[in-house]
Amino acid sequence: MRRTPHQRAAATGALVAVTAMLAVGVQAGTSTAAAPQPGTPHAKPAPGALPAPLSPSQRGKLIRDAGAATATTAEQLKLGAQEKLLVKDVSKDADGTTHTRYARTWAGLPVLGGDLIVHESKAGAVKSVTKPLRAQLTVPTTTAKVTPSAAASKAVKSAQAQGSEKTKADKAPRKVVWAADGTPRLAYETVVGGLQDDGTPNALHVITDATTGARIFQYQGIENGIGNSEYSGKVTLGTSGSGSSYTLTDNGRGGHKTYNLNHGSSGTGTLFTDADDTWGDGTPQNAQTAAVDAAYGAAETWDYYKNVHGRTGIRGDGVAAYSRVHYGNSYVNAFWDDSCFCMTYGDGSGNARPLTALDVAGHEMSHGVTAATAGLIYSGESGGLNEATSDIFGTAVEFYSNTAEDPGDYLIGEKIDINGDGTPLRYMDKPSKDGASADYWSSSVGNKDVHYSSGVANHFFYLLSEGSGAKDINGVHYDSPTYDNKPVPGIGRANAEKVWFKALSQYMSANTNYAAARTATLKAAADLFGQGSASYNTVANTWAAVNVGSRVDDGTNPGGDKVYESTGAVRIPDGGAAVTSPITVTHTGKAPNALKVSVDITHSYRGDLVIDLIAPNGSSYRLKNASTSDGAADVKQTYTVDASSQAAAGTWKLRVQDLYRYDSGTLNGWKLTF
Structure with a gap:
């Protein structure tokens, strides 16, 4: 292994999605961590609650x-x-x-x-x-009325209607049960292959109702974006061989290999070899330079996940993905393909700017981490979270690597000049500066392209890391606003990374939306710092700062609503004993005469349920009676209680009992608003 003199051959490539990751690592309540100085090798975050990596x-x-x-x-x-x-x-x-x-x-x-x-x-x-699907699964029929060939034909036509003419059904549709929308039914899943209009491989997953033939849902399996190249200077690579025969194979990191597609668009390509173990010359004209950037990015990403989050390899199994460079001609993109477990990079406009930048490599491989964990579907709000996760971890890898040529920043694709005026592709401190991304959540944000709906989570991550307001970090000026015009302090980037990774890997699922992402990160923060801690409250209030949920009482919100939330779901026994879920309130004075109690229960027959609010002194407030005439499902409702006779501080409980048998449910969570 030798130092390679590669300079600027990275690129910002396919900044595509994966579920956002906020991690909490140092101490609860810490302020923003000081930015590492350029040139300091691997200034790593404190391990916090991180376990030893699993072999x-x-x-x-x-x-x-x-x-x-x-x-x-x-x-x-x-x-x-x-x-x-x-x-x-x-x-x-x-x-x-x-x-x-x-x-x-x-x-x-x-x-x-x-x-x-x-x-x-x-x-x-x-x-x-x-689990997003709470009740026992029932499917009306296992007999399809639509033939597989008809489902495939409809899927291809759906892809072509989007402007993707060079498409074909890769294989026969598979029969599945579609339950992501809460209405389980028999369906077909067809993967439409071929190419998208810009030359990117196509893997459009189309879900078709097997009874009616109607299209239920579709999402793109190839996750991609836009990037550019950047300089990383001289770097150390993991290579194999001896004498006058070396290959770009990193056996120290799961056997990662880097291949040359030589402007082709299929197959694995040719493994890079070299006679003296000195690779590239820092220019895009040398084919090895892009390979150096890709291999270095893969190595840094591997080290980041292992040393910061205890995850050895994208799937956690110690096996590396592989990289392919020089895809197509003038292909201005890069992408992760889970079917080949590989990253692929184009050479940019005029084949002059390989999209192999460090944050791009981290971004692409993080798509693989998302696929192996939460599996966030690349569509709607979950797709935005997927894309933001890759932006977040790509940024984290850049800070982790901390090279003098490319110190960490909160800009995505800052070196590619894709806009032709020196501006980055995306901004995390104020996403709307790119002209399309969302700063804050709204009911329509899921209708945006996933690269733009990701702005909400990107903004959340920046605020959670650094706090609101104006500041300079590694020579870049940031000025981050909040939706409610109230400040948030941040908990430090290292902590924010840990919160997001734990939420992604342990609490998010395929259909997680922004509201559910808030719940997932609060559960992660409770695990890491304790429920109600300063860092926990900052996570909640930072979501409020991007218009997801309300603020909680952290001592900085005088006169505003104080919201306290439960963490962790509680299963409701079928026809059994009552269960309770506690919330500890630190609010001073008396409870209000209009205390809001928001309840989120999934249950197949809500008429079975009796729900009570229990005050700290044991007083009980009936919220809902059982009713044999109410056969609807779920309880997702806010009740108002006159609790003015009660002291606010103490442990409040929600008590739920299922009085009758044959139906079951779960108390997903509840909150009190003072």
Whole structure:
């Protein structure tokens, strides 16, 4: 391994999505961490609550153990007789808590939108379950009225209607159960291949109702964006070989390999070789230079996830992805393809600016991390979160690497000059500066392209890292506003990264939207810093600063609403004993005469439920009575209670009891607004 004299051959490539990651690492309540000085190698964040990285063998044992117990787990979760679980991923906290992510099948068919995460204590007790699909799964029929060929034809026409003419169905549709919208039904999933209009490979997943033939949903499986090249100076590479024969193979990082497509658009390409183990010359005219950037970006991203989050490899199994450079001709893009488990980079306009920049590499491989964990669907709000996650971790990798030529910043694609005027592709401190991205959440944000709806999470991450207002970091000036014009202090970038990664890997799922992302990050913050801690409250208030939820009482919000929220779902026993969920309130004085109690329960027959608010002194306020005439599902409602006789401070509880049998549900969460 030798130092390679590559200079500017990176690029900002496909800044595409994955679920945003905020991590909390140093101490609760800390202010923004000081920016590392350029030239300081690997100024790494404090480990905080980070466990020792799981070795591939340790992770493998956890997965095997969980796999052997899937039948028992399904029974404990009261899944239906035709429902089965498949282990997808396992992570473990420093305190021994394990988080096991499962995919679900019904009558042998994959259930899209049926994933769930079981959180167990060190002793093996179930602490909580994260699952968007709450009730037992029922599907009206397993007999399709639409033929597979008809479904494939409709899928191709759907792709062509979007302007993608060079498309074809890659393989026969597979029969699935579609449950992502809460209405399980038999469906076909067709993957439409070929090429998109700009030359990017196409992998459009089209979901078709197997009974009616109607298109239910579609999303793009190739996750891509736009980028440019940047300089990283001389870097150390992991290579293999000896004498006069070396290959760009990094056996120290899972066997990552870098291939030359030589302007082709298919296949793996040719593995880069060299006679003296000195690669590239820092110019895009030398084919090795782009390979240096891609290999270096892969190495730094591997090291970042391993050393900061304890994850060895994109899937956590110690196996590397691979990289392909020189894709197509004048291809101004880069993309992650989960089907080949690889990153691919174009050479930019005129083949003069390879899209192999460091933050692009981190961005692309983070798509793989998202796919291996939450699996955020690349459409709507979940797609924006997916894209923002890649922006967030690409930024984190850039700060982690901390080269003198490219110190960390909160600008995406700042070196590519894709706009022709020296401006970056995206801004995290105020996303709308790019002319299209959203600074704040609104009901229409999910209708934006995922690269623009990502602005809400990107803005959240910047604010959580650095706080609001004007400041200079590594020579770049930022000035970040808030939706409610109230300041937020930030908890430091290292902490923000840990919050986001924990939320992504342990609490988010395929259909997570911005409201659910807020809940996921609050659960992560509660795990890391404690519920109600200064850092926990800052996470909540930072979401409010981008118009997702309300502020909580952190001592900086005089005169405004004080919102206290529960963390962790509680299963409601079918026809069993009452369950309670606590919230600790630190608000001074008396409770208001219009105390708002917001309840989120999923239940297949809400008429079975009795709901009470219990004050700290034991007084009970009835919110809902049982009713045999109310056969609707779920309770998602805000009640108003005159609690003016009560002191506000103390532990309030929501008590829920299912009085009758045959229907089940979960208290997902609740909150008090003072």
